[in-house]
Amino acid sequence: MQLRSDTDNQRATLAELGGRVRAWRARRGMTRKQLAVDSGLSERFLHDVESGKGNVSINSLEAAARALNITILDLLQDAPRPALARVQGLVARLDDAQLDQAYALLGTSFGLADAQGREQRIALVGLRGAGKTTLGAQLAAHRGVPFIELDREIEREAGTSMNEILLLHGQAGFRRYERRALLRIAEEHAQGVVMTTGGSIVSERETFDLLQSHFYCVWVKASPEEHMSRVVAQGDMRPFNAGDGAELPRGAVNEALEDIRRILSSREALYARADAVVDTAARTVKQSLKDLERAVPAPQATTLETR
Numbered sequence: 001m002q003l004r005s006d007t008d009n010q011r012a013t014l015a016e017l018g019g020r021v022r023a024w025r026a027r028r029g030m031t032r033k034q035l036a037v038d039s040g041l042s043e044r045f046l047h048d049v050e051s052g053k054g055n056v057s058i059n060s061l062e063a064a065a066r067a068l069n070i071t072i073l074d075l076l077q078d079a080p081r082p083a084l085a086r087v088q089g090l091v092a093r094l095d096d097a098q099l100d101q102a103y104a105l106l107g108t109s110f111g112l113a114d115a116q117g118r119e120q121r122i123a124l125v126g127l128r129g130a131g132k133t134t135l136g137a138q139l140a141a142h143r144g145v146p147f148i149e150l151d152r153e154i155e156r157e158a159g160t161s162m163n164e165i166l167l168l169h170g171q172a173g174f175r176r177y178e179r180r181a182l183l184r185i186a187e188e189h190a191q192g193v194v195m196t197t198g199g200s201i202v203s204e205r206e207t208f209d210l211l212q213s214h215f216y217c218v219w220v221k222a223s224p225e226e227h228m229s230r231v232v233a234q235g236d237m238r239p240f241n242a243g244d245g246a247e248l249p250r251g252a253v254n255e256a257l258e259d260i261r262r263i264l265s266s267r268e269a270l271y272a273r274a275d276a277v278v279d280t281a282a283r284t285v286k287q288s289l290k291d292l293e294r295a296v297p298a299p300q301a302t303t304l305e306t307r
Ligand SMILES: Nc1ncnc2c1ncn2[C@@H]1O[C@H](COP(=O)(O)OP(=O)(O)OP(=O)(O)O)[C@@H](O)[C@H]1O
Pocket: 126, 127, 128, 129, 130, 131, 132, 133, 134, 135, 196, 198, 199, 230, 280, 281, 282, 283, 284, 285, 286, 288
């Protein structure tokens, strides 16, 4: 076996660090430009760091971590959670009936029990262009419940636009408003609601836990090419690194597709924690709506009567 030289090790360390910065940025749905502004680092420098070329100082790393609302440790190592693996190993040995029991036991013992009415509050998660708004509005109309877009409620909570919130309060502030709006919506809609969420909601564990304990979550997904063509059609490329959408030059299309793939892969395991999945790839809106209706718990009789 060939031993790695010190230089190889150093190179590998920088490449891993760069990969983590890139993955966290993708999970958060931040463009490099946004991270540069929020951290005070230059875009050029971030580009070098992300491609494993920049030997970053502790202070710069700290600035990047702060702008991502994580700690410097999250950039230095993939969060190892040995205790989680131990618990998973244990519950994997239970049969299905025991698993239900374990779920209830853990929930009540640690104050993690699902909030009342959760099954009637549907939340759609997924990347831009998945079809959350299109399908969510129609699902809500069919069930006779209100339709809410969480991003608009966050803006209401903060009294300003998404861009301004991020500009004024950064990731940390945005996530605070997001959690506040989430809890308010859950409280106000005991009888049921259909809500869409911003693509990056899954990137903060605390927020995603809160969402999952109050809402029945459905991951609405599509292929990277479909996400791409749908957001291009809407003329708004956020959070992909590709300018403003209209008349995309060829290079920009490729860069945006790469972004979508990277964002999807950095979030896939998180989106997959949803209660159900609806894949809209190569499906019509009508077909996907049927798939979605099959994927969610039946509406409560009281909700249907009020239609
Ligand atoms: N099977 C499908 N299901 C849902 N939408 C589809 C489907 N096929 C094509 N579309 C089109 O894809 C687009 C989805 O856009 P929509 O705004 O609903 O996505 P979104 O998930 O809400 O995105 P954003 O995160 O930007 O709010 C619509 O123009 C819709 O007509």
